[in-house]
Amino acid sequence: MTLAENDYDVIIIGGGASGLFCASLIGQCGSRVLVIEHTSKVGKKILMSGGGRCNFTNLQVEADNYICANPHFCKSALNGYTQWDFIALVDSYAIKWHERDHGQLFCDDSAREILDMLLSECGKAGVKIETRCEVTQITADEGYTIETGKGTLTSNKLVIATGGLSIPTMNTTPFGYQVAEQFGMRIKSTRAGLVxxxxxxxxxxxxxxxxxxxxxxxxxxxxxxxxxxxxxxxxxxxxxxxxxxxxxxxxxxxxxxxxxxxxxxxxxxxxxxxxxxxxxxxxxxxxxxxxxxxxxxxxxxxxxxxxxxxxxxxxxxxxxxxxxxxxxxxxxxxxEGYRTAEVTLGGVDTDDLSSKTMESKTQSGLYFIGEVVDVTGHLGGYNFQWAWSSAYAAAKDLC
Structure with a gap:
């Protein structure tokens, strides 16, 4: 099987929370967007989170709830797209939710509702999603050429939303870190977090x-x-x-x-x-x-x-x-290590990223969002909020 089209405005590698949300926002601006996911399904971590009910954000989001070598880095993104913004989106889909201890918000019913909401937003925006699509090589000239097991793709801009190394049974890989290093960016040492x-x-x-x-x-x-x-x-x-x-x-x-x-x-x-x-x-x-x-x-x-x-x-x-x-x-x-860790500490060095746009400082048109970045939230919905906020920051710049 090969991809029917091969030229896009933006390609997002990684079909998790940040990748899907970012894709939906960029697609709504009229851009041609493709999400590439190397596994068989998108949003696997969303479905398993919060005991299957997805702790999708927290009422008390502050920069102090995050660990980063630069403690100020996450402030711009978190202020640009807040927990209230995401709650409003959830409410617009009539998804019932409840608050637990420490401001944690969970779906009443199922995490599937959050994934379905993101997929619906992508669908309305004309976003294309390709699963079982392995990226073998990325080269950059005026835009990006991406070699995959399903053919060659090109795009003007590229977003890396590949997550970290936690829960290897979900086929997590260091791919995002390798892309960053390929383009001259540094990686803060990684280890298992929330474990x-x-x-x-x-x-x-x-x-x-x-x-x-x-x-x-x-x-x-x-x-x-x-x-x-x-x-x-x-x-x-x-x-x-x-x-x-x-x-x-x-x-x-x-x-x-x-x-x-x-x-x-x-x-x-x-x-x-x-x-x-x-x-x-x-x-x-x-x-x-x-x-x-x-x-x-x-x-x-x-x-x-x-x-x-x-x-x-x-x-x-x-x-x-x-x-x-x-x-x-x-x-x-x-x-217990990555086997049971909920997140990965460390990642793409924030000194090499714009805090306002998530764009690489060493490579024009290359963006990193979500868990692949050296920003790790506390337990309680903070990491999902980082996914939403960092995705929005990149999307705003890409629209």
Whole structure:
């Protein structure tokens, strides 16, 4: 099979969130637009996101929610196309949505509605989409010549929206980074982001025993802390708070967990000595934490005191136990890597891109949008908003 047409105003490589949205906007300006996707279907990551309900944006989008070597880079795009703009588009399609914790917005029904909306916008704009289309070579002269498994294509402008390396089962590749390097651009080193922690020490066995239990904690490393749920798994720790922290964690660093955020456990123990003098330490703690967790912590940290009444334990020892629970220190061996990562940290160096247009500073007519760029959002719809905002910035310049 070969492509019927081969000459376009704009070709977009990558049929994910940013690529489809950008294509629809450029097509609405009357340009001839083609989206090339190397896999069998477009929008796969949209469909699997948010447990199948697509956390499509967040009510609280700020530049501080993003990680980038240049913390100011994302401001222009985020201000140019806001969460309110995308919500208005969603509302225009009568897609029902709801807000969850921390301003996260999800479809009531299915992520398929967001993908169908983008495909409808592309259809109305006359955008052509070609799947199973592998790009083998790109050359630039006055425009771009793109060699594919389905023939040779030419375009005046080229947009790279190929995503990162997360979730390799979706056939992710470093293609976008290779294109950037081909045209003299730099790449910030990449690694897995929004990803669970794995352990190889004593905690691995403990986490296996606690697998499936979730609790709200504050987890921190260095200057960064997040208060949300963690989830014990058979490999270590996951859950929203862990995924958030993974973006900032460096290999070899410990993480600290406050198992009872907002509680002053030492003060509570002293009060219990007056009000619950016959209660054991175990009885008091299982009112605050899962029983299994309390028992496993006791085995490791206060085995001799667990059955004693609170009055039999010296205040100094209670202070030590409280300190352990508020400042529980663990040392991850690694993250689970790209296999389960939701995003890729690093990517195309923003110093080589215009923050207003997403155009390369080293190659005229070449644009990079979405996850391929060194801009990574926190968990909670921020990465989709970056996809929409960066796509809009490029489209506005290309129209």
């Amino acid at each position: 669970p922690f794995m352990f190889s020490d004593w905690f691995r066995e403990m986490s296996e025993e606690l697998s499936g239990i979730a609790i709200e904690v504050t987890i921190s490393t260095g200057k960064h802390a997040f208060t949300e749920n963690i989830l014990f798994t058979h490999r270590g720790l996951s859950g929203p708070a862990v995924l958030q922290l993974s973006n900032y964690w460096e290999p070899g660093e410990p993480v600290r967990i406050d198992l009872l955020p907002g509680d002053n456990l030492e003060h509570s123990f002293l009060e219990d000595k007056q009000t619950n003098p016959k209660s054991s330490l175990r009885q008091l703690l299982i009112q605050k934490l899962p029983k299994k967790l309390v028992d496993l912590l006791a085995q490791r940290y206060w085995k001799d005191e667990t059955a004693l009444s609170i009055t039999e334990i010296p205040n100094r020892r209670l202070a030590e136990i409280a300190q352990t629970l508020h400042h529980w220190e663990l040392k991850p061996a690694s993250t």
